[in-house]
Amino acid sequence: MSGAMQGGxxxxxxxxxxxxxxxxxEVSAALAEATDIxxxxxxxxxxxPRPGLTLHESDNRVELDRARHALEMAQQGRQVVxxxxxxxxxxxxxxxxxEALEAGPEDRRGLDIRxxxxxxxxxxxxxxxxxxxxxxxCAINLSDNLKPWSVIERRLRLAVEADFAIALYNPRSxxxxxxxxxxxxxxxxxxxxxxxxxxxxxxxxxxxxxxxxPLSEARPEMADMRTVxxxxxxxxxxxxxxxxxxxxxxxxx
Amino acid sequence: MSGAMQGGxxxxxxxxxxxxxxxxxEVSAALAEATDIxxxxxxxxxxxPRPGLTLHESDNRVELDRARHALEMAQQGRQVVxxxxxxxxxxxxxxxxxEALEAGPEDRRGLDIRxxxxxxxxxxxxxxxxxxxxxxxCAINLSDNLKPWSVIERRLRLAVEADFAIALYNPRSxxxxxxxxxxxxxxxxxxxxxxxxxxxxxxxxxxxxxxxxPLSEARPEMADMRTVxxxxxxxxxxxxxxxxxxxxxxxxx
Numbered sequence: 200m201s202g203a204m205q206g207g208x209x210x211x212x213x214x215x216x217x218x219x220x221x222x223x224x225e226v227s228a229a230l231a232e233a234t235d236i237x238x239x240x241x242x243x244x245x246x247x248p249r250p251g252l253t254l255h256e257s258d259n260r261v262e263l264d265r266a267r268h269a270l271e272m273a274q275q276g277r278q279v280v281x282x283x284x285x286x287x288x289x290x291x292x293x294x295x296x297x298e299a300l301e302a303g304p305e306d307r308r309g310l311d312i313r314x315x316x317x318x319x320x321x322x323x324x325x326x327x328x329x330x331x332x333x334x335x336x337c338a339i340n341l342s343d344n345l346k347p348w349s350v351i352e353r354r355l356r357l358a359v360e361a362d363f364a365i366a367l368y369n370p371r372s373x374x375x376x377x378x379x380x381x382x383x384x385x386x387x388x389x390x391x392x393x394x395x396x397x398x399x400x401x402x403x404x405x406x407x408x409x410x411x412x413p414l415s416e417a418r419p420e421m422a423d424m425r426t427v428x429x430x431x432x433x434x435x436x437x438x439x440x441x442x443x444x445x446x447x448x449x450x451x452x
Numbered sequence: 453m454s455g456a457m458q459g460g461x462x463x464x465x466x467x468x469x470x471x472x473x474x475x476x477x478e479v480s481a482a483l484a485e486a487t488d489i490x491x492x493x494x495x496x497x498x499x500x501p502r503p504g505l506t507l508h509e510s511d512n513r514v515e516l517d518r519a520r521h522a523l524e525m526a527q528q529g530r531q532v533v534x535x536x537x538x539x540x541x542x543x544x545x546x547x548x549x550x551e552a553l554e555a556g557p558e559d560r561r562g563l564d565i566r567x568x569x570x571x572x573x574x575x576x577x578x579x580x581x582x583x584x585x586x587x588x589x590c591a592i593n594l595s596d597n598l599k600p601w602s603v604i605e606r607r608l609r610l611a612v613e614a615d616f617a618i619a620l621y622n623p624r625s626x627x628x629x630x631x632x633x634x635x636x637x638x639x640x641x642x643x644x645x646x647x648x649x650x651x652x653x654x655x656x657x658x659x660x661x662x663x664x665x666p667l668s669e670a671r672p673e674m675a676d677m678r679t680v681x682x683x684x685x686x687x688x689x690x691x692x693x694x695x696x697x698x699x700x701x702x703x704x705x
Contacts, residue, residue: 294586
């Protein structure tokens with residue numbers, strides 16, 4: 200038996216990287232039906248206010264509190280959308296909601312919960328650059344809030360060994376100024392200096408900046424928390440005479 | 453100087469996994485402006501015919517011919533959309549178009565070319581399952597049309613060593629019945645038998661089937677070319693009493 204009051208539901212929605220033109224119709228429909236929006240301040244501010252809609256803004260780094268609050272409201276019969284930037288399953292709120300669901304009261308587990316995917320930053324950035332993720336690739340969160348740096352370094356090393364294209368999320372913040380520089384040092388110790396690095400900041404917003412440099416010219420200060428960094432595989436190349444970077448589909452043995 | 457006739461352009465667009473509700477407004481707008489749609493038969497058939505729009509359907513495995521044709525038409529002043537399922541930069545048409553652009557005449561490089569991202573299969577599948585990609589993850593194309601099996605096997609081995617969640621695209625076809633079975637054997641040799649495997653078929657279409665099994669019960673015939681397979685990291689778990697699978701955000705050292 201469900202622990203939810205009649206009509207309550209929880210949707211965990213991805214708003215995409217910034218532009219309205221990248222919000223899926225399914226997410227727009229959920230936002231239009233919601234009674235409550237929950238999320239980190241800048242993401243909640245992307246939702247237009249309207250009568251009957253309550254906006255619950257919260258600070259960064261309180262993901263579990265936020266998730267619990269959203270679950271409680273849904274259980275009380277509210278129609279709740281938890282908003283994330285990009286895709287909610289990629290270094291965002293979906294995992295936090297399921298952690299809170301598992302840790303919470305059992306009668307909450309019958310709740311109507313749906314995750315709605317969104318355009319994640321690495322795919323928006325890759326599209327702007329050309330097709331740098333054109334073959335096998337991985338995504339690594341450089342934030343060491345929730346995992347030790349040794350795990351990040353190990354994954355990065357193995358990703359280079361596998362010759363994946365690599366997307367680095369949350370490369371650098373004021374609280375963590377060091378990690379991304381160490382990541383670049385690690386890349387320099389094992390990759391050709393011509394390896395292509397794409398710094399994609401605030402893609403699809405008015406603040407968008409895209410910059411492609413060889414590894415030898417990459418500097419830590421080229422990234423901030425609004426940047427996703429794409430590291431080409433060893434095969435990534437520019438189309439001469441254009442700004443496009445792509446990874447050929449075929450791989451030599 | 454551009455080699456394009458006035459007004460010609462080429463858009464490489466991702467249609468998402470199947471549902472109209474997952475097509476971004478930016479892709480819908482490009483389809484509404486196009487004079488020509490180019491792509492693999494089942495993807496072109498997702499575009500509604502209208503007066504003034506020519507649909508160019510082509511068979512599988514002719515990506516480069518298709519890309520050249522699209523570039524030629526754009527150069528002749530047509531407004532061309534190349535359609536892919538999912539995201540065009542993930543094992544789809546964007547890389548083929550840039551390969552064809554590089555191999556083609558130089559006066560074509562000034563063409564107006566844009567890539568529009570889409571919801572890729574692994575993110576749609578992950579959203580349905582919960583949050584199985586909730587931490588670092590990778591995407592590997594199991595098709596060995598364009599790369600030797602040894603490369604695939606090596607990447608899979610390193611991905612397991614890095615403890616990435618893993619998305620396997622194109623796991624199995626009639627032309628390649630063997631590879632996915634070998635991939636499962638490799639996983640069995642290095643992962644716990646309880647490791648969670650999600651078979652997500654035709655997500656967001658009327659044919660959608662989602663099935664989660666422990667590695668010990670995974671069988672090659674559970675996948676086909678419409679399936680994306682998600683392999684949980686060692687930390688992936690079910691929320692008891694629900695069908696949801698998620699990967700906790702934190703990682704032990």
